[in-house]
Amino acid sequence: MLPFRFVDRVKFLLERQLVKGAGFQLLVVGVFIFLISLIGGLLVMPLGEPFGNMGEAVWWAFLRLTDPGYLGDDVGEWQRLVSTLLTISGYVVFMGTLVAILTRWLIAKMADLERGLTPVTLRNHIVVLGWTSQTLPLLSELLGASGRMRRFLEKHETRRLSLVVLSQDASAGQAHELRIEPGIGNKARQIILRSGLAIQPDALQRVACLEAAAVIVPSAAHQAGSLVTSDVETVKALLSIAAQARHRKTALPYVVAEIQDIRKLPVIERAYPGAVEVVAGDATISRLMVQNILHPGLSEIYNELLTAGYGNEIYVRGGETLAGMTLAEVAAQRPKVIVLGLLKARDTGWDIRLPAPSASVIESSDRVIILAREYSETEPDGKAPGLSEISRGEPVSRPPAQGEQVHRVLVLGWNRRVPSLIGEFASYHQKQFEVEVVSVVPAKERQQEIDRYLGDQQRVVCRHVEADYMVEGELRRVGPLNYDSIVLLSSDRLASGEEADARAMVGYLQLEDILSEGSRRPQLIMELSDPDNRDLLTGSQSEMMIGPMIISHVLAQVALRRELRVVLDELFTAGGAEIQFRSPDNYSLPASVSFQLLEKALAAEGEIALGVYRHQPDASGRHLQLNPPRQTWLDLLPGDRLVSLCWSG
Template sequence: FQPHLVILDDEVDYERTQDFRVHMKSHWNRHLVTFRGGNPVRQDELERVDPANASAIIIPAASFIGERRGIVDTRTIKTLLSIKNCLPDGEHEGPRVVVEILDAMKVTLAETAYGPNLYVVSSETMICRLLAQNIIHPGLSDIYAELLRNSSGNGLFIKRIPEFSGLRWDKLSHSLESGIALGVLQHASPPICTLCPENDYIMADEDSIVFIASSYDDIRPSVSTASKVSQEIFHRQDVEALFPIKRILIMGWSYKIPRLLGEISAHTKDRAIIDIISVLPIEMRNEFFQRADLTYHNIEIYNLLGDFTESYDLDKIDFASYSNFLIVASDSSDNNDDADAKSVMGYLMLREKIKHQSPVPPILVELLDPENEQLFNRKWGEVIVSPLIVSYMLANVALKPELMLVFDELFDSGGAEIKLLSTERLELIGEFSFEFVSDRVRSLGMIAIGTKQGKLATLNPDSRKKIRFSAGDAIIVVR
């Protein structure tokens, strides 16, 4: 299945179409992409692309918005109203629309504007949750990127397999030829997604299963449904995540920092000290915190005034006292390139300051342009390209709308989460099959989805192939 893409934009020129062609690479097909000039807010120009007959409509926000994020959301909501007005008389439910809203407080307004069949990706909320989880569990950025993109590696799929009706959840993994069962989608009203359900959960006839697999067609039951039951072979309950956070230095300022700190507070039970160094006056930062109106139960926040790209200001900081570093993309720059340039400079100066520390504390860098990712040395940290992650989510939900429930469950602080467990604590030093590893992890009420050895993360490995684990390796789990 290859959808025909119709793109409506104010500016359609040769440079724009060539840029699109370069980014699509081998997926480019000029017969399946149509460009139309027009403003989607204006109904007469929107009708040029016949939105009422679209299979799905995607409305992304601006890639860089700074102080204008409220204006961008207003424009998005006006576009939803224009689409609604394009529907034939008497038709109350329009085509599926997947929309990016920057401010989480405006999600309800978007839903009111369009009505049913609207899927909202609150990018500020999702990115904050992703950053928070990567701070608490360093090493997850590549894992999330692989799960969210459709072009290569393993992805998230939802499939109903009638043969599994009446089967206990803990028997299900041994009944699969390939793929990893991650959770259950119950087709109730409204639908309910449960990742990592209880082992004694019984599959109902109408249940679908959330899988991690290399493709939809690779998900299939084994020839004979297994009767093997996972054995309770491991009972230690003190297994901890790698890199417990203690003190974090955030370099730079972004409008989403108050919500980010709220997510860190919600995702961790341990107390943490968070310092924020930025040139933005502390009074203005305090105003952002007051507007957010969030409560931080287990973190202490200290604002430092200074430029993290200036040695004079960095010399005042005791870098050895920090367990984690985060460089956020600035939203006060004029464009993405300037914001990323400052992040790159800060990253290089941070590397110089901590080059003699052993081990090097986890570094997480947020970028806005995917082309700048190649500037970073992966040995010294991780990179999250925020607009790219959001675009993956928008595309996934447009093609498979049920995945919105999976994303909400996976990224919500109250839902399941991906984390890394030490092979030493799991007593898995040596050679084991991934099937054996999965049984051991399942006895702790978790699901093993892959391995991480050094910087190499492998999702959905061959369950029967032996893997040699050493000290410092980790098992990627969902709990």
């Protein structure tokens, strides 16, 4: 083997120093400057005057090396030659290399700052772990919840809301997305981006999770078959937060976590010993879809209740200022809201009473559930005339009318929610469903996922067809007109939500051509994954559900008011309190009725009137009239239905 050359050794030594960063690079440049100055001083020392000693000669060389302006002061050919060489070396070493090192260091430092690697020094802020399709609507929900947010800030003794988002790669592009997002805009300065993954303990420290008032963990999409799912990342993040709290001996923050598989709930509770609320994203969307199949038109109610800044929302008020009053008295003092029920405190959580009798007396530890457009409307209105008290007794079980025949459902497409959707169909024992799933995903793979999710508890007949609904001939062979309901799913196997929604919308337009040929039109429900696409099919005859917007609203509102999860779970699950459509013929109503009279008529049956669902849409395409003014005359027409909150048993 040949021995290493001296030049190679020098190059290797320089390389090892230069890769250590800007400090070592500057040190190497300083050594070179010293050596060049020393050599220049040695070359001019023999000239004698004006160089009295070696120090003065080296200083002379250093000045020529660092400042070209001294070049004209030299006399003599040799002195000028050495001075010229020193000046040229100065341009290369001092000016060029030094400026390059400092510029690269500054650019790298700015890039690090833009990537968000600096730990935040905040307290009582809200942390969002992950940049997903739900992040932007989630942030809009948090920034738009004015009344609820004000109470949240007062509770944590802070004046200004600060949001910290942990993204895998924080960038200027994401900051631009924040600024152009409706509902955020100029409020983007309240949002801080930090780089990292939720499964990295140092990234969790970077966003100061332990100092946060609330930590929200939305669910991210993963490729099919991936061993690391979003639920795995969520559990790892919660374990890391708990470990950091034990190490620092501090209290655990309040966490709102979304999981895809509801069966992971016990795992989440074991992983995190602190205050945690779990939102089952897939199960929630599946519940809404099945309820919408059972009650066509229900999507308009959910889209209104679960979207901030649009129509009515559900609020929960503390009972401290209402103690001793009845629900009827509370409703009479607030003419713009509908009082729905109560939450009673118990050892392990809350006992929900929805709908509750109007004579129920409120205790200081209770929570009052109210439907209103603004949080300010839940305060007593001293200017408006009060309402007469409505008497409503114990709710009577009123299960929705179900036909004896089998309900046939056609599912076009495949995503991770289909197994939970089949499981939700199976939870309705009073109704029999037959489901046919059409997708390009192999039927064997689909059935394996359903079997893995449901096990042996499969009550629903589920058949699989391997076909592409984007091909008109294959879609016609399926026979969409032979089904009672059609669900068009947004795929989670494409690169982005935009691509998945584009495929779903093209499939919808193609499906409309086939459905227009029949005399009987089945119910059509379309799922979208990108909120920006919600207005592209305005005026369509399908009912539309935007999963990320619904889940974002639930996550944001539960983060601000923990008790809301109990209310939403009660409304969105089979049995118990349900929102149903009722025929006006079931009640003793005059031909023309105000909403206040409608409330009294339904209260006599133990129900709560929420509004009217019109058979014919208005100019904007809406059928729903929720929580109208009390004195509004509704003028019910044939086909109109009443929106009622009742007890389904």
